[in-house]
Amino acid sequence: MLTRFVAPSLMLASVFLSGCGGGGDSAEKKLKIGFAQVGAESVWRTANTDSMQREAAKRGVDFKFSSGEGKQENQIRAIRSFVAQGVDLIILSPIVETGWDPVLKEAKRAGIPVLLMDREIETSDESLYAAFIGSDFVEEGRLAARWMVENVKGDNVKIVELEGTPGSAPAIDRQTGFREIVDKHSNFKIIESQSANFRRSDGKDLMESLLKLHSEIDVVYAHNDDMALGAIQAIEAAGLKPGKDIVIISIDAIKEAFEAVVAGKINCIVECTPLFGPLAFDMAEKILNGEPYERRVVMKDKVFDQTNAAAAIDSRMY
Numbered sequence: 001m002l003t004r005f006v007a008p009s010l011m012l013a014s015v016f017l018s019g020c021g022g023g024g025d026s027a028e029k030k031l032k033i034g035f036a037q038v039g040a041e042s043v044w045r046t047a048n049t050d051s052m053q054r055e056a057a058k059r060g061v062d063f064k065f066s067s068g069e070g071k072q073e074n075q076i077r078a079i080r081s082f083v084a085q086g087v088d089l090i091i092l093s094p095i096v097e098t099g100w101d102p103v104l105k106e107a108k109r110a111g112i113p114v115l116l117m118d119r120e121i122e123t124s125d126e127s128l129y130a131a132f133i134g135s136d137f138v139e140e141g142r143l144a145a146r147w148m149v150e151n152v153k154g155d156n157v158k159i160v161e162l163e164g165t166p167g168s169a170p171a172i173d174r175q176t177g178f179r180e181i182v183d184k185h186s187n188f189k190i191i192e193s194q195s196a197n198f199r200r201s202d203g204k205d206l207m208e209s210l211l212k213l214h215s216e217i218d219v220v221y222a223h224n225d226d227m228a229l230g231a232i233q234a235i236e237a238a239g240l241k242p243g244k245d246i247v248i249i250s251i252d253a254i255k256e257a258f259e260a261v262v263a264g265k266i267n268c269i270v271e272c273t274p275l276f277g278p279l280a281f282d283m284a285e286k287i288l289n290g291e292p293y294e295r296r297v298v299m300k301d302k303v304f305d306q307t308n309a310a311a312a313i314d315s316r317m318y
């Protein structure tokens with residue numbers, strides 16, 4: 001659906017030019033954008049920050065970056081500060097799904113559109129944000145599970161799930177999509193499901209304790225590659241072979257995970273692109289210029305395993 005965001009104060013502003021490199025005459029207004037980022041919990045996240053910062057610099061945007069360090073209250077504070085600074089638009093990658101309405105109402109009252117990037121929110125009022133760009137996390141969970149049911153054989157396959165940040169859209173949705181498929185196959189059973197916060201060190205610690213608790217683990221399903229790579233360290237330290245003794249499936253498709261697939265230590269990775277910079281700023285300019293834009297833009301994610309990872313590895317950008 002094509003949408004126009006109407007913020008009267010912004011419609012009066014001069015037209016924002018894309019690709020202008022920051023120079024320009026006095027008729028041009030330098031775009032001021034605030035970005036409330038989640039933090040730096042994973043390689044995916046730092047690639048996302050990098051993509052946004054590069055694109056902002058390329059376009060000469062006055063870019064105000066704030067890292068939430070994994071805490072919602074930090075992101076709420078950042079949004080308030082962007083409003084106080086009179087930014088033209090706010091980009092938000094929300095740590096968790098709920099609890100955003102009050103601060104988004106403040107941005108709306110100030111006539112500042114909010115673009116959700118990467119993660120969606122639960123809200124009673126869809127008009128509190130102008131648009132969303134990101135992946136379909138439920139589908140990513142389904143893709144991971146479909147690969148598993150097609151490729152892992154056995155009467156009683158025991159799965160441990162390493163979850164992302166509690167309350168975050170990717171943790172909730174990747175679990176939902178995965179379970180939707182697993183529930184249709186009685187030979188697959190999730191025996192543990194715990195959070196490792198999308199962090200490599202937490203993935204390693206959690207896997208260490210799960211290996212002590214369970215003598216038989218057939219599959220690790222990790223909500224991101226960093227947790228899978230941490231789990232691999234724990235599996236190897238326990239004298240087992242990741243990718244052979246235990247099947248490893250994860251999401252993101254960072255370069256290191258590709259290398260692990262090629263080395264036979266990860267069996268399947270589901271792509272989730274962090275490279276939103278160009279798209280996010282194109283969208284921001286359309287919103288601010290009152291041009292039509294798609295309110296919900298969803299990326300197409302691919303699946304990689306031993307059959308196609310080697311051929312793709314050199315072209316990977318994150």
Ligand code: AHR
Nearest residue numbers: 042044045170198224252
């Ligand atoms: O929201 C995207 C997720 O957040 C990525 O899968 C994960 O690596 C990141 O921390």
